[in-house]
Amino acid sequence: MNYFHFPLEDWTNSFVNNWLLPVMGGFFNSISEVLGAFIEAVTNLLIVVPPEVIALILIVLSWRIAGKGMALFTLIGCVYLGSVELWPAAMQTVAIVLVSTLLSVLIGVPVGILTATSSVVDKIVRPILDFMQTLPSFVYLIPAILLFGLGGVPAVISTFIFATPPAVRMTSLGIKQVPEDVVEASRAFGTTKWQLLFKVQLPLALSTIMAGVNQTIMLALSMAVIASMIGAPGLGSTVLSGISTVNVGLGLTGGLGIVVLAIILDRITQGLGKRF
Amino acid sequence: MLVNKIEVNNLTKIFGSHPQQGLKRLKNGEQKSGILEKTGMTVGVNQATFAVxxxxxxxxxxxxxxxxxxxxxxxNRLIEPTDGEVRIDGxxxxxxxxxxxxxxxxxxxxxxxxxxxxxxxxxxxxxxxxxxxxxxxxxxxxxxxxxxxxxxxxxxxxxxxxxxxxxxxxxxxxxxxxxxxxxxxxxxxxxxxxxxxxxxxxxxxxxxxxxxxxxxxxxxxxxxxxxxxxxxxxxxxxxxxxxxxxxxxxxxxxxxxxxxxxxxxxxxxxRSKVLEASHVMKKPEVLMTYKDGPRVAVRKMEEAGASSIFVVDKEKNFKGLLTIDDAIRAYKEKIDLEEVLITDIASAAPHTPLHDLIGIAVDAKYPITVIEAGRLLGIISRVSILSGLVLGKEKDEVTSL
Missing domain, CATH: 3.40.50.300 (P-loop containing nucleotide triphosphate hydrolases)
Structure with missing residues (x-):
C-alpha cells in the first residue's frame, strides 16, 4: 500500500519546533500564566475553607436537589475523603474539574448555539468535535506539556479538549429541539434574533444544556488520572503513585475518592438540570 | 376612499432551488403540477389577489x-414571498x-x-x-x-x-x-x-x-x-x-x-346552518292595526284570501294574530280586539339559523314571526323553511299565507 511516503511525522515536528514553540511560545506562556493563577486561586480557596464548611454546603445542596438519601451519601463520602487523608487531593481535583468545566461551558455553549443556527458552522464544528472525542488523549498530552509546561494548566487544557464536545452537542440539540411552532409564534409577534435566543430558545433548551454540562463534568473527572501523568495534582496523582509503586491499597483509596466525587457532582448537576 | 386593511396582489410563493425560474414558468401559464414534474419545485401560492x-x-x-x-x-413574512406584494395599511x-x-x-x-x-x-x-x-x-x-x-x-x-x-x-x-x-x-x-x-x-x-x-x-x-x-x-x-x-x-x-x-x-x-331567518322570511301579506277594527280586518282577510291577519300597533310593534273566526266573533259580540288576539306565537330573530327553526316549525300552528326589537320584520311559514332548505335563499316570490 505504500505508493508514496507521507512524512506527517517530520512535518508535524518541524511545525512544532520551528514555528509553534519559537513564534507562538510567548502567547502560550501568557495563557499558561493566567490560567495557572486562576487554577491556583480556586485550589487555594477550596483548601483554605475548612473541610467541614465545604462538606456542609455539599450536603445541603444534595439534600435540596437530590433528596435525603443523596445527602446521607454525601455525608459519608466527605467523611471518607477526610479519614483517608485525601481531602486536600480531592479539592485539587475539584479545582481542576471546576476550571476546565467553566472553560468548556464558556466556549462550548456559544459554539453549540452557533452550530444550531448555522448549518455551515455545524459542518465545520462537527468533525472537530469527533476529533476531540476520539483522538487518544495521550496524543495531545505531549504538545500540552511542550506548550504549557507541567502541572494544572496542561491538565485543564487536555481536560477541556476531552470534555467540551458534550457541552457543544447538547446545547445544539437542545436548541434544535425547541418546537418549531413556538419559534414561529414568537417570530410572528416581532421577536428579534437575540430575543428569540434569550427569551425562547435558551430557556427551553436549558435542561438539555444542563445534561451536557453534567456530561462535561463527568468526563473531566474521568480525565483526572490521565491528567496526573502531566503533573496535575489531586486524586489522580494518588492513584498514579499507587500504580507506579504497585500499591493496590493506595490505588483503590484514591480511585474510590474519584468515584465519590463523581457521584456527588453527578447527582447535584443532574438534579439541577431537571429543575428547568 | 377607505384604504384596505390588507391588500394582496399577485402574491406567489414557490418552494425549491430556483424559484425565479419557476415564477417565469408560472407567468407563462404553466400549471402547478407541470412545474413540479419538470423542475421539482412546489408552487405554494399562485398569484393570489384579494383585499380585506x-x-x-x-x-x-x-x-x-x-x-x-x-x-x-x-x-406577515414568516415565509418570504417569491413575488407579488402584501400591503398592510397601504x-x-x-x-x-x-x-x-x-x-x-x-x-x-x-x-x-x-x-x-x-x-x-x-x-x-x-x-x-x-x-x-x-x-x-x-x-x-x-x-x-x-x-x-x-x-x-x-x-x-x-x-x-x-x-x-x-x-x-x-x-x-x-x-x-x-x-x-x-x-x-x-x-x-x-x-x-x-x-x-x-x-x-x-x-x-x-x-x-x-x-x-x-x-x-x-x-x-x-x-x-x-x-x-x-x-x-x-x-x-x-x-x-x-x-x-x-x-x-x-x-x-x-x-x-x-x-x-x-x-x-x-x-x-x-344549508340549514348557513341560511338565517331573514333570508327566508316574507313580508306579512295582511297587516292591520287596532284602529282598523274587526270589520276592516275581515275585509282585508277576504281580499287576501287568508284566514288570519297579523296585528301591529302604530310603531309597528307586533301584537298578535287575529283569525277570521275571532274577528267575526269580536264584531258580533262587541269584544275588544285585543282580547281575542292570539299572542302565543313562535318568534325568531333575523339571524337565527334555519336549523334552529325547523324544530319550532314542526310544533307551530301558525307561521313563525321574525321580530327585531319588538318590530315585526317578516314571517316564516313551514313551506318557506322547506323551500329555503331546498332552493336556498328566498327570491322574493309572493306566496299567500
Whole structure:
C-alpha cells in the first residue's frame, strides 16, 4: 500500500519546533500564566475553607436537589475523603474539574448555539468535535506539556479538549429541539434574533444544556488520572503513585475518592438540570 | 376612499432551488403540477389577489395542500414571498427591512396558531404579556393589558397556570389573548380552532365573532372546514392548488359557485346552518292595526284570501294574530280586539339559523314571526323553511299565507 511516503511525522515536528514553540511560545506562556493563577486561586480557596464548611454546603445542596438519601451519601463520602487523608487531593481535583468545566461551558455553549443556527458552522464544528472525542488523549498530552509546561494548566487544557464536545452537542440539540411552532409564534409577534435566543430558545433548551454540562463534568473527572501523568495534582496523582509503586491499597483509596466525587457532582448537576 | 386593511396582489410563493425560474414558468401559464414534474419545485401560492376591508372577517378556505397556511405566513413574512406584494395599511411588507418588518408584526399583526405555539416555560400571564415584553413595555403596563386580554377571553383566574396545565380550548384562549394584548388592528388566525373538539370549537367560534364585533378587529381566518368558513366569514376566499378560485359572501358562494370545484365543495353544505331567518322570511301579506277594527280586518282577510291577519300597533310593534273566526266573533259580540288576539306565537330573530327553526316549525300552528326589537320584520311559514332548505335563499316570490 505504500505508493508514496507521507512524512506527517517530520512535518508535524518541524511545525512544532520551528514555528509553534519559537513564534507562538510567548502567547502560550501568557495563557499558561493566567490560567495557572486562576487554577491556583480556586485550589487555594477550596483548601483554605475548612473541610467541614465545604462538606456542609455539599450536603445541603444534595439534600435540596437530590433528596435525603443523596445527602446521607454525601455525608459519608466527605467523611471518607477526610479519614483517608485525601481531602486536600480531592479539592485539587475539584479545582481542576471546576476550571476546565467553566472553560468548556464558556466556549462550548456559544459554539453549540452557533452550530444550531448555522448549518455551515455545524459542518465545520462537527468533525472537530469527533476529533476531540476520539483522538487518544495521550496524543495531545505531549504538545500540552511542550506548550504549557507541567502541572494544572496542561491538565485543564487536555481536560477541556476531552470534555467540551458534550457541552457543544447538547446545547445544539437542545436548541434544535425547541418546537418549531413556538419559534414561529414568537417570530410572528416581532421577536428579534437575540430575543428569540434569550427569551425562547435558551430557556427551553436549558435542561438539555444542563445534561451536557453534567456530561462535561463527568468526563473531566474521568480525565483526572490521565491528567496526573502531566503533573496535575489531586486524586489522580494518588492513584498514579499507587500504580507506579504497585500499591493496590493506595490505588483503590484514591480511585474510590474519584468515584465519590463523581457521584456527588453527578447527582447535584443532574438534579439541577431537571429543575428547568 | 377607505384604504384596505390588507391588500394582496399577485402574491406567489414557490418552494425549491430556483424559484425565479419557476415564477417565469408560472407567468407563462404553466400549471402547478407541470412545474413540479419538470423542475421539482412546489408552487405554494399562485398569484393570489384579494383585499380585506377594515373590520371585515375574511376567511380563506381550502383543503390541506391548497396553500392556505403558506398564504397567511406570506402576509406577515414568516415565509418570504417569491413575488407579488402584501400591503398592510397601504405599506408593502414585502419591501420592508428587518426593523420595519418587526415593527409591523408588533404593532399591526396579531397571530393565532393551530398548534397554539405557547411558551411552555411561561405562565399564562407571561405568555399573554410576551408581545408587549419584547417591545419593552413597562412591567406594570404590560401586565395590566395582559390581564384585560385574559379577561376578554374568559380565562380570569388562570394567570398563574402554565400552558401544560390547561386544556386545548383554554390554551387556544391564551393564544387568542396573546394576540389581543398587543392590540393590533389585524388578527391572523391560522386554523385556530381546527385542533379543538367540536363543542369547544363552536364555543370559540361564537366567542371570536363576539370579540370581533366588540373590538372591531380585521380578521383573516384560515380554515379547511367549510361550515366554519360559512359561519364566520363576512367574505370567503376558496383556495385550490395555491390559487384563489372564488371570493364572495357565503350566499354568493353557495348560490353561484364560480366553477365545478366550488360547487362540488358546497354541494353537501348543510344549508340549514348557513341560511338565517331573514333570508327566508316574507313580508306579512295582511297587516292591520287596532284602529282598523274587526270589520276592516275581515275585509282585508277576504281580499287576501287568508284566514288570519297579523296585528301591529302604530310603531309597528307586533301584537298578535287575529283569525277570521275571532274577528267575526269580536264584531258580533262587541269584544275588544285585543282580547281575542292570539299572542302565543313562535318568534325568531333575523339571524337565527334555519336549523334552529325547523324544530319550532314542526310544533307551530301558525307561521313563525321574525321580530327585531319588538318590530315585526317578516314571517316564516313551514313551506318557506322547506323551500329555503331546498332552493336556498328566498327570491322574493309572493306566496299567500
Amino acid at each position: 376591508e377594515p373590520g371585515e372577517f375574511f376567511v380563506i378556505m381550502g383543503l390541506s395542500g391548497s396553500g392556505k397556511s403558506t398564504l397567511i405566513r406570506l402576509i 405599506k408593502d411588507i414585502t419591501q420592508m427591512d428587518t426593523t420595519s418588518l418587526i415593527e409591523t408584526r408588533r404593532k399591526k399583526l396579531g397571530m393565532v396558531f393551530q398548534k397554539f405555539g405557547l411558551l411552555p416555560h411561561r405562565t399564562v400571564l407571561n405568555n399573554v404579556a410576551y408581545g408587549l415584553e419584547i417591545q419593552g413595555v413597562e412591567k406594570q403596563e404590560r401586565y395590566q393589558k395582559a390581564e384585560k386580554a385574559i379577561e376578554d377571553v374568559g380565562l380570569k383566574g388562570y394567570e398563574a397556570s402554565y400552558p401544560n396545565q390547561l386544556s386545548g380550548g383554554m390554551q387556544q384562549r391564551v393564544g387568542l389573548a396573546r394576540a389581543l394584548a398587543n392590540d393590533t388592528d389585524i388578527l391572523l388566525m391560522d386554523e385556530a380552532f381546527s385542533a379543538l373538539d367540536p363543542i369547544i370549537r363552536k364555543e370559540m367560534q361564537d366567542e371570536i365573532l363576539h370579540l370581533q364585533n366588540k373590538l372591531g378587529k380585521t380578521v383573516l381566518f384560515i380554515t379547511h372546514d367549510l361550515d366554519e368558513a360559512l359561519k364566520l366569514g363576512d367574505r370567503i376566499a376558496i383556495m385550490k392548488d395555491g390559487r384563489i378560485v372564488q371570493v364572495g359572501t357565503s350566499e354568493e358562494i353557495l348560490e353561484n359557485p364560480a366553477n365545478e370545484y366550488v360547487s362540488n365543495f358546497v354541494k353537501d353544505v348543510d
